[in-house]
Amino acid sequence: MPLPRLIPCLDVAGGRVVKGVKFQGLRDVGDPIELGAAYSDAGADELVFLDVKATVDERQTLVELVRGVAGRLAIPFTVGGGVRSVADADALLEAGADKVGVNSAALARPELVTELASRLGSQAVVVAIDAEGGKVRSHAGTTATGRDAAEWAREAEARGAGEILLTSIDADGTRAGYDLALTATVADAVDVPVIASGGAGNARHVADALGVAQAALLASILHEHPARLVTLRTELRDLGVNVRWS
């Protein structure tokens, strides 16, 4: 088994990194290119970039941002938000992304996952699932779908998803710990790697998440001090988690 991964996540809107709590009250926390480079230098195992507004007219802005961030990275780079077609995914990969994340468009038309996997390979297709009370919500959490998170994860895997990025809306930005029950349920339902997201507040939370998932997404606890990633890694090793020693 590869080492458990620590993955800083940059939520991007209007060309800036933003962060909210439970998907609400987004505030500006920095420049995407500077933060991306800082995380890479601080030993991030991967980087995720989510366009949380994902408006059609901002697509080109996003692609250019990806180009800028990718130019500064030598670690895997996943980009999601507003990916609706194979052409959208191709544009992101051409700009330097290694994987694309899909969410609402895949819920609306699950065949998109199949199309992306056959074109890009499963390893480049991350299906992002936002869940509240175990149920999937789409469109940045604004729309109930009624689908069960584990059941949708299983379908996504069957359609060729190479990873599941599971965000608990209940835990997002609270710094009160990951939703371990939800994460374990989804991780048990699939054989692809699962990235736990939402709720990291301290090293113990991250260690617990890495006990049930293969990677932990980090946002709120890092953005004000990207160097926190370095101390977090040390704290995790002290807790017995075998994270990469970069």
Place this chain on the structure above:
Amino acid sequence: MNVAICEYGAGNVRSVTLAFERLGARIVDDVRAADLAVLPGVGAARAAMDGLRASGHDAALRERMAAGKPVLGICLGLQLALEHTEEDGGVEGLGLLPGRAHRLREGRVPRMGWADVEGRGAFYFAHSYAADTPCATAWSEGVVAEARHGSFVGVQFHPEKSGAAGARFLEAECLSLA
């Protein structure tokens, strides 16, 4: 030094380009004439093989091998260089080295993340298939991490995505050609 990166309609060409540019290499188009030809690897096997044939890179790479000129295969690039891969119902490879690629059957697949390559530290892997070849020269958790045959070297990990460790690997390969 001149490096040609085979473009075949799929693959993370930009990541590989950036990695070599950081080392001071000049990126050129001519796969036959370059000091080093790189077969990058992201994508699905059948589409990639079709793309290699359509672009003529398959013939160019075979010519390089016959002439003893260096070729570096990365991830899917290593698998496509073998004689056959199980992916997509079975696809004939380039046959640059003996062996076949099989689907991984243990652990979570895709095997995704940083894993130790014996004695060299951690590199980034993202794969569902792995090489089975008599030419293996390094392993990672029982998986072939590197294979060498004639002027070919293939790696299952992604040096262009493996931070400082990956850059050191690429630099050593480039220096060995100088």
